[in-house]
Amino acid sequence: MPYNTHIHEKSSLEKELVESLSRFINLRWIMVIGIFVTSKFAKFGLGIDLPIIPIFIVTFCILIFNLICLYLQKHVKSYESFANLQISVDWIALVFLVHYTGGIESPVIFYFIFHVIISAILLSEKKCYLQTSFALILIISLSILEYFHVIPHVHIKELFPNPVYDNGLYLLSIIFFSVTSLYISAYLATSVNNRLRKRENEIVTLKNEITDAYNKLEAIDREKSEFTYKVTHELRSPLSAIQSLLKSIEEGYAGEISEKARDLVIRSEKRTSFLITLVNGLLDLIAGKIGKPKEGDIKLIDINIAVKNTLHLMQEKTKAKNLKIIIKTTPEPSYLNIVPDDLDIILTNLIDNSVKYTEQEGTISINSTITDKEVKLEISDTGIGITTEDLNKIFNEFYRSKNAKVAELRGTGLGMSIVKNLIKQYGGSIDVQSQIEKGTTVTISFPIDKQ
């Protein structure tokens, strides 16, 4: 709509008014055609002797007025005054039509009711009553002026062989019924319209309340996550101290201890160590979820070098299992914009899974590919695989598949959730394909920024 630019910050009520106004301007075109056709038909079809020239002049005036409205519609400042103006002009035009079609005897008089309804829709309740009163003054003035012959009465003898406009009693009853019917119409139309507006307001209020409640819940959820983050963080220092102390005892720096005591210390140390892994995993997971500011900035990183570094750190484990590692990387560097620690967490988790769940002498292949849209990394192993049933659950927090538990007693079940959350933050994706006892292929891809 062409007037959109003027109203973009206006309230929904005013927007509705603007839409109604343009609808009524369109209606007026139909009205112009209607008057033209009806009067022509009445005159030449039915042989009613209407003063066709004055009626056409009035119709022509309405047409000109509507053209002016069409122009004003785009430039007007107060839409309510604009609506008032249109309705008032319409009343006056209508009174002229009534006059030329038989004054108080004219059936056109019924059309006043339409405009009462229109003003109820467009205007406030008070203004609607004011407009209705204005219309009544026009009708009453016309009939009284005709009654006293101040203005000549147009007599349509085909309709009223015996004129009644000068019958005082008829005049009074017409005035009485006009007044009551127009006011009652105004009352009914405004009350329906008021009810609709009230509903609308209720819906808007409800919508706002729901949005508020949602925002509040979101804030609470965030606060909770932050609290969990802090609590978990607090667990780290004491756990570190415990583990460090146990390690010192285990290695005999606190003096000789019995074989049994040493065994118990080793067990305790292992459990503490697992607890630290769990705490760190939880911190990574919550940090990913609440979008904790990163320690470190986004950097341009070659994923190929990152893979090699991660494998280098794991060489002890891969050698112990005598795993064959096949790396097929792109000849050129595959650069990614990422926080180094995030990429490190992703690669460490994924490659570590492959190493953990692949048996002796197995193979791990890592392929990287690059297109102009994304960097893709595929990590395949010949490991124990994941059942179709488990495949849907591996991204659930704390979930560990049955065969994973058999292969490796302890695991936090957090790795894949952490990885998925992190990849999501960079707009990337992760896909896992697996066949039980054949192996698993994890494919991750990151979009490349165009800048």
Add this chain to the structure above:
Amino acid sequence: MATQKILIIDDDPDIVEAMRMPLEANSYNVITASNGKDGLQRAKEEVPDLIILDVMMETDTEGFHVAYELKSEEPDSEYKNCKKTPILMITAISQKKGMNFSPEKDDAFLPVDSFIEKPVQPKDLLAKVRASGKQ
């Protein structure tokens, strides 16, 4: 070779103890401080051969400030005697690794010679302490 003197600056007495045990068992002379201010004071007085420094103490970065003070380039620095003393910095796992796969180098220069992660593994600690002695 004379006994090497090592200053541990860490606010966690249990971590200090866990480090002290293996170090003393390997006949290092261990002195300690439980905050940055004391640490600087002791460093000035004792002029140790190595300083083991925790990053997070009263503030999350207190250790970094201590390191900057010790390695200050000011010619009349209070701690100029310690300027050549190597620093081994203790970090938590998340502050980590700093795997440099980035083609650019880190701009922020940290005057620290090597890092060790918490929880402290005695073998790792001893290896890093020995390495610093050789420099």
